[in-house]
Amino acid sequence: MWQTPREQWDMSLKIEDNEVDIVIAALRSNLNTFLEEWRTFFSNFHLIIVKDPNLEEDLQIPPGFDHQVYTKSDMDRVLNGASINFSGHSCRYFGYLISRKKYIISIDDDCLPARDNSGVIVDAVAQHISNLQTPATPFFFNTLYDPYRQGADFVRGYPFSLRDGVECLLSSGLWLNIADYDAPTQIVKPHERNTRYVDAVMTVPLRAMMPFSGINIGFNREVLGPALVPGLRLVGEGKQRWETIEDIWSGMCAKVICDHLGCGVKSGLPYVWRGVGSDADNAMDSLKKEWEGVKLMEEIVPFFQSVKFPKTAVTAADCVIEISRMARENLSSLNPVYAQAADTMEAWVDLWKGD
């Protein structure tokens, strides 16, 4: 495939393997299957494995991985009394904090590599890296999706001045098999499986909000790290993904911050294969707990729609502090979880700055 003049001077970065940490939140102790299945794709990278502080058993990790395990005692040491709860799915944020690399890729420990439409196993790590390396195009929607992919380009009518794109700070991947549905949807459709492999990556446009799933992500930690904050915990938060909302909240933060900083967020490839069986009974129990999360979204969405940052907010950390201030002012009277989120966000930025 010959290089076109545009390809030669485009704004793509080159991300080296040693600039990336892979963060795994260990909510289960036996990581053998997970890590063996991912071995081919993880083997060149350093792994940060963060053990859920509520998990009592020792982790089982197969040999041959360059990795470091972090546990509750590491969290206690670093937190030094700061009020951030890293239990459950939130333990991965500790991994984001402790990493020294420029980029993070994180995949839930119940996800395995997927196969694409030709049956080829998908290297999700490489795809996230590719998404972060190539520009995003948030200011105008390209109908052929990612214009930087081989075999695609900007379509007729796409303004030339916008074809350089901007840096992509966040790559949000998808899931085959068990899709990331909330509890009510799980209950209504207990047997639905996502079998549709949509062969596209696209930039989520400026000001468009999205429900960001933390299951399969990559991001620029250096620029965006403080934005991925374990702020919002449900009172009844549990270990099932439909019992959490921390990633939705941090994703909304990340998106408004990226919009403000003039950077991009991509969604689409890569897919992972999400294997945990969805148990409708569990979903029913969760609904009693997680209905809270569903209700909170009704308040959260208008809140984020109204978020505006002053020109003086030039870093993700500045923006997170602004969001926490606005959340405290506008949301804390609605539900105590928001004041807690504001506290957590401030403590998070302190920790981040303290590093």
Next chain:
Amino acid sequence: MENGSSSSSFVPSTPLLKDELDIVIPTIRNLDFLEMWRPFFQHYHLIIVQDGDPSKIIRVPDGFDYELYNRNDINRILGSKASCISFKDSACRCFGYMISKKKYIFTIDDDCFVAKDPSGKEINALEQHIKNLLSPSTPFFFNTLYDPYREGADFVRGYPFSLREGVPTAVSHGLWLNIPDYDAPTQLVKPLERNTRYVDAVLTVPKGTLFPMCGMNLAFDREVIGPAMYFGLMGDGQPIGRYDDMWAGWCMKVICDHLGLGVKTGLPYIWHSKASNPFVNLKKEYKGIYWQEELIPFFQTVTLPKECTTVQKCYLELSKQVKAKLGKVDDYFNKLTDAMVTWIEAWDELNPSVNAGTAAARKPNGTAK
């Protein structure tokens, strides 16, 4: 890739809408391509807009129910208002939208053929457009699994429930395999590139986001958005070409965003067979490539007042702003403004009973979920 254990709910068949939909086809050559579409188009009424020399006889394949308009017909029907309809450019197709009496329009170019999906099955593009138009759009919040109303998909965790009803879909924008819709510079640099990637998704273009709307494979609810689908002044006597659908798309999108209507893009694919000459295209597009740098900021920042509650009012207001802000870019935009006003006058004359965009015109979407 569908597997047997997907959603257990009954999947209703798509209504044909054969008495509610017209197929508008601009042509200057011939309509041989209709033979391939026969199984899918047979039931529908065609509106053929013949561009170029009106004395040429365009043969329509047997068995199709159609009306055909050439330039003489357009002049006769619109009188002096015919000045708003382009000549020697496929932009003339919008005459077909205006003259139609149906609720829905599907428009397709005469070099577009039936594509196949990855399983080898022929794609009924019209059926997919109908599905897109009959199910809601979701412009206020991006669903990461794309169209939540498709079988086997849904809204993802975190998608607010209050936004799950969606809004009526005004436009369904389809895509193309084989010859991609590139501009002239890209065609010159990549003459051999073909679009071979079948992306199995329909998605709503978010509110506040503009996109390049291609008129090759397009469907819309004429009663809801028709007056906004003016394809501008192109072709003979005009300084620009190949921006007709772009112009309509930008006007349409700001109006849809203002009125709370949705626009979808993605499936269906058609097979685009003819690569136009990039040098000819460059001459047509040249001014557009520069002008669009002014046009895009204009459309990105345009606001329509609350009082604009119908598509016509929105469009006329837009035309005022085009004159005020773009007239100084080139005198062409002053002419275009006049043509936009003429278009609305002609539209209202030919379609007197219903004001597009009002509650009366907006029937609720049928099979929403």
